[in-house]
Amino acid sequence: MDVVGVVDGVTEGFDGFFAAAEPRLRRALVARYGLDRGREATAEALAWGFEHWDRLRAMANPTGYLYRVGCTKARGRRRRVLFEAPPTPGEPEVEPGLADALTRLSANQRAAVVLVKGYGWELHEVAELTGSSVSTVNTHVRRGLAKLRTELGVEP
Amino acid sequence: MNDDELSDRLRRLVERAQPVELDEVMHRRPARGGHLLVVALAGVAVLALVAGAVALLRIDRRDAAPITTDPPATTVPALGDVPAVWYDARGLHHGDVVEQTPVEIGQQVGGDSIRGALALVRSGAVYLDPATGDVWFHPWGGEPRIVGHNSAAGPGGDPNGDTAAWFEGTELVVYDTAIGREISRTEERGNIDGGGPFLGGDHYPAGNGFLQVSAERVVWTNPGPYSHDLRTGRTSEVRVPEGRYLADLHDDVELLGQNGALVLRAPGRPERRYPHLESHTRLSPSGNFVLAVEGTEERHAAAIVDTRTGELWRVPRNVYPWIAWSYGDIALVDHTEDAFLACDAARRACERLHPDRPFLLPTN
Numbered sequence: 001m002d003v004v005g006v007v008d009g010v011t012e013g014f015d016g017f018f019a020a021a022e023p024r025l026r027r028a029l030v031a032r033y034g035l036d037r038g039r040e041a042t043a044e045a046l047a048w049g050f051e052h053w054d055r056l057r058a059m060a061n062p063t064g065y066l067y068r069v070g071c072t073k074a075r076g077r078r079r080r081v082l083f084e085a086p087p088t089p090g091e092p093e094v095e096p097g098l099a100d101a102l103t104r105l106s107a108n109q110r111a112a113v114v115l116v117k118g119y120g121w122e123l124h125e126v127a128e129l130t131g132s133s134v135s136t137v138n139t140h141v142r143r144g145l146a147k148l149r150t151e152l153g154v155e156p
Numbered sequence: 157m158n159d160d161e162l163s164d165r166l167r168r169l170v171e172r173a174q175p176v177e178l179d180e181v182m183h184r185r186p187a188r189g190g191h192l193l194v195v196a197l198a199g200v201a202v203l204a205l206v207a208g209a210v211a212l213l214r215i216d217r218r219d220a221a222p223i224t225t226d227p228p229a230t231t232v233p234a235l236g237d238v239p240a241v242w243y244d245a246r247g248l249h250h251g252d253v254v255e256q257t258p259v260e261i262g263q264q265v266g267g268d269s270i271r272g273a274l275a276l277v278r279s280g281a282v283y284l285d286p287a288t289g290d291v292w293f294h295p296w297g298g299e300p301r302i303v304g305h306n307s308a309a310g311p312g313g314d315p316n317g318d319t320a321a322w323f324e325g326t327e328l329v330v331y332d333t334a335i336g337r338e339i340s341r342t343e344e345r346g347n348i349d350g351g352g353p354f355l356g357g358d359h360y361p362a363g364n365g366f367l368q369v370s371a372e373r374v375v376w377t378n379p380g381p382y383s384h385d386l387r388t389g390r391t392s393e394v395r396v397p398e399g400r401y402l403a404d405l406h407d408d409v410e411l412l413g414q415n416g417a418l419v420l421r422a423p424g425r426p427e428r429r430y431p432h433l434e435s436h437t438r439l440s441p442s443g444n445f446v447l448a449v450e451g452t453e454e455r456h457a458a459a460i461v462d463t464r465t466g467e468l469w470r471v472p473r474n475v476y477p478w479i480a481w482s483y484g485d486i487a488l489v490d491h492t493e494d495a496f497l498a499c500d501a502a503r504r505a506c507e508r509l510h511p512d513r514p515f516l517l518p519t520n
Contacts, residue, residue: 014178015178022175022176026173026175030170035170035172035173036173038173039173042176044184046176047181047182049181050182052287052288055287060264061260064260065259065260065287068256068257068258068259068260071256083169098169099169102166102169113166114166117162117166118166118167118170119167131245131247131260132246132247133246133512136246148162152157153157154158154159154161154162155157155158155159
């Protein structure tokens, strides 16, 4: 009974954090490591956070900490294909060359471009999550976007 | 495709990864194999990973502004090729390069201070993850890896060599970062348990009780001081004259505290006493300089003593300092609200650096 009580207590505190952190972590780690590896890293990081919730809840930037945990978990599981080809090539909502073009960016550029350009994050939000400076994130976004636009022929 | 469509398609691509469910997280035990795999493969993978790690480096090229120094100080940039090392929110700074650590190595303990243990070896940094007690070796430009566990106070290191040391409970672990394995593990009666200086002290911003780590011996205090001889495997108590205590040492050079004064003992030279130097003090990695705090009615600020000549140089600015050494004879002096300086003790010149606050200095 005691054990159940403890677990319930931890879960109760973890719920709210999980709801807020999961989408942000997943999007950042998937952008960085690809669909499978990024999602797995997200699950691993959140599991670590659940197990160490007492420590994590006291941190100033727990989501940023879990992002680094996720980065650590993802190492050593390298895959050449980060984003599988679209299930239906030519489907209007999916750009066929986008996955390959993203793969050719650096991991930092990929994460910054996806979060800022795709999800509308502010630069400081990306900086806070990744432990980078705002100017560094800005550089990643600028360079990454320039490459994507060139490769995909995006009109300004 | 236009820019708005690009945004939309980026989002659609990433959202193809299914959300992680809470139940999935709660019933999953974190795989520790990730760490183990990294350790196991590190030797094989390190060359391949270096290229990737280098790509992750972020260059911080803020201008260093030379500041006025006491004569005969120079006004040329102080650092030259010797990097200043510290850790802040942007990462682990190594000269102009900022490397990302896999974990946060500074644990916030107040609004403007963090604690942690950041030690240097010749080819990288060795640091503690305060959240887990893991000890990491972070080769410069390479892939960090876990080398120890369950350390309360974290590591010390040899900035001139490859040896690092830390306590795991009551066991002293000595590790060779060049060959990547433990070279000694011994049960000790006096272990550094994370109290004392690690939690913050006067003029030491962070750190632990390791006084010297080298290929020959490991010396620590708090409690102690003790010296573990790596050749014989024996540990002995360092004898200190009655009424004095060992503040720091480097080979045969010793700094002793006595009645609020600092005593310098170096082989072949007469003992020198500095009545105005507080015993919060550190010897440089070369052993050639003492970084201390001068406390008089007019001045409470950093000072550097040449252990070979006994000469004292007053570091610019009369401001309460936090002190540490980086590599070589580069002293790190933080004036908290004022400036953070990296000073070349040999050339008596300082540069102003620009860390994000709070930040962590090496334990050296």
